[in-house]
Amino acid sequence: MLTRSAARLLSTQTRAFSTSSARQTKVAVLGAGGGIGQPLSLLLKIDPLVSSLSLYDIRGAPGVAADVSHIDTESTVKGYTADQLDEALEGVKVVVIPAGVPRKPGMTRDDLFNTNASIVRDLATSVGRVAPEAHILVISNPVNSTVPIVARTLEKAGVFDPRRVFGVTTLDVVRAARFLGEVSGNDPKNTVVPVVGGHSGATIVPLLSQNAYGKAISGEAYAALVRRIQFGGDEVVKAKDGAGSATLSMAYAGAKFTNALLRGLNGEKGVITPTFVKNNVFADKGVDFFSSNVELGQNGVEKIYPIGPLSAEEEKLLEACLPDLKKNIEKGYAFVA
Ligand SMILES: NC(=O)C1=CN([C@@H]2O[C@H](COP(=O)(O)OP(=O)(O)OC[C@H]3O[C@@H](n4cnc5c(N)ncnc54)[C@H](O)[C@@H]3O)[C@@H](O)[C@H]2O)C=CC1
Ligand SMILES: O=C([O-])CC(=O)C(=O)O
Numbered sequence: 062m063l064t065r066s067a068a069r070l071l072s073t074q075t076r077a078f079s080t081s082s083a084r085q086t087k088v089a090v091l092g093a094g095g096g097i098g099q100p101l102s103l104l105l106k107i108d109p110l111v112s113s114l115s116l117y118d119i120r121g122a123p124g125v126a127a128d129v130s131h132i133d134t135e136s137t138v139k140g141y142t143a144d145q146l147d148e149a150l151e152g153v154k155v156v157v158i159p160a161g162v163p164r165k166p167g168m169t170r171d172d173l174f175n176t177n178a179s180i181v182r183d184l185a186t187s188v189g190r191v192a193p194e195a196h197i198l199v200i201s202n203p204v205n206s207t208v209p210i211v212a213r214t215l216e217k218a219g220v221f222d223p224r225r226v227f228g229v230t231t232l233d234v235v236r237a238a239r240f241l242g243e244v245s246g247n248d249p250k251n252t253v254v255p256v257v258g259g260h261s262g263a264t265i266v267p268l269l270s271q272n273a274y275g276k277a278i279s280g281e282a283y284a285a286l287v288r289r290i291q292f293g294g295d296e297v298v299k300a301k302d303g304a305g306s307a308t309l310s311m312a313y314a315g316a317k318f319t320n321a322l323l324r325g326l327n328g329e330k331g332v333i334t335p336t337f338v339k340n341n342v343f344a345d346k347g348v349d350f351f352s353s354n355v356e357l358g359q360n361g362v363e364k365i366y367p368i369g370p371l372s373a374e375e376e377k378l379l380e381a382c383l384p385d386l387k388k389n390i391e392k393g394y395a396f397v398a
Contacts, residue, residue, distance in 0.1 A: 089156045259337060265291045340353070
């Protein structure tokens, strides 16, 4: 049975299908056989803005492709094995990367660096060579470091365009809306808040003061809500008890962000969402990448919005975020250098 969120996504996408004569797009998922990759492939198969789906993994992708390909939507699906990465990337416009290992209880996202850094670097090298104009959506953790790794790898290949490389932080935005909805007794569609910064612990900065219901939360309830948003990932890791981290909510968030990008690429105006991209928001503090609201358009990132007015508590959260984020970014850069 579809979750309510998935059903809403499906109905939104179906509406987009019936009202637009959009150009359609070839999308690749690298890591399609995994916990995120499988449901993400399913959700992309039902996105009418996807014309063709290219599913790659070092194991299992042809099976996932055969399964998903029976769904009665127009797009075509093909699976590729370990030695077929170049073929998988032929002609793709958007590449989503959930390849890599997930956390187990007791680990931080940074503990995944040693394994995932080289996976992401090698995949980015191939994308840079075969599909240099593709938009790359990085899900693999630690996002604060893997996105700089992708950027530097493409830079070295001479094909980096900051408008086309995105860290997917949508799950933080999804969680913030859901958790604020829960504590304030509202539908999450009315409790959307920007979440800025990065994607781990203290680098995740929810700007609750920018939503009327969020602004009304104070004291211990405020502290608990911020903590839950910052450490929502740990909640899932603990509950899964060694079986991995968020996969279903992440697939939803990944499909939601991909759909937002595709709408922008297709010329829709006013598609605005936070994402972790290279920008100048805190360049004066030596922080090259920062998630804040971005308008997505035909070239990818069209406009980066300032983070807006902050409460005193949010100023403190931001102060705690920036040094950690800077370290994570530098660690990613150093890996490629
Ligand atoms: N950005 C975010 O908000 C979130 C990120 N994640 C991250 O996403 C990543 C994937 O998580 P899961 O899907 O749960 O893990 P998983 O272990 O279930 O799946 C990962 C898949 O990647 C594949 N893979 C490994 N090396 C590869 C390579 N070189 N090329 C292609 N595929 C390769 C594996 O075969 C596997 O199928 C983890 O790093 C996790 O921390 C997870 C949740 C949220
Ligand atoms: O917590 C993890 O390791 C996975 C993740 O990034 C999240 O759920 O936000």
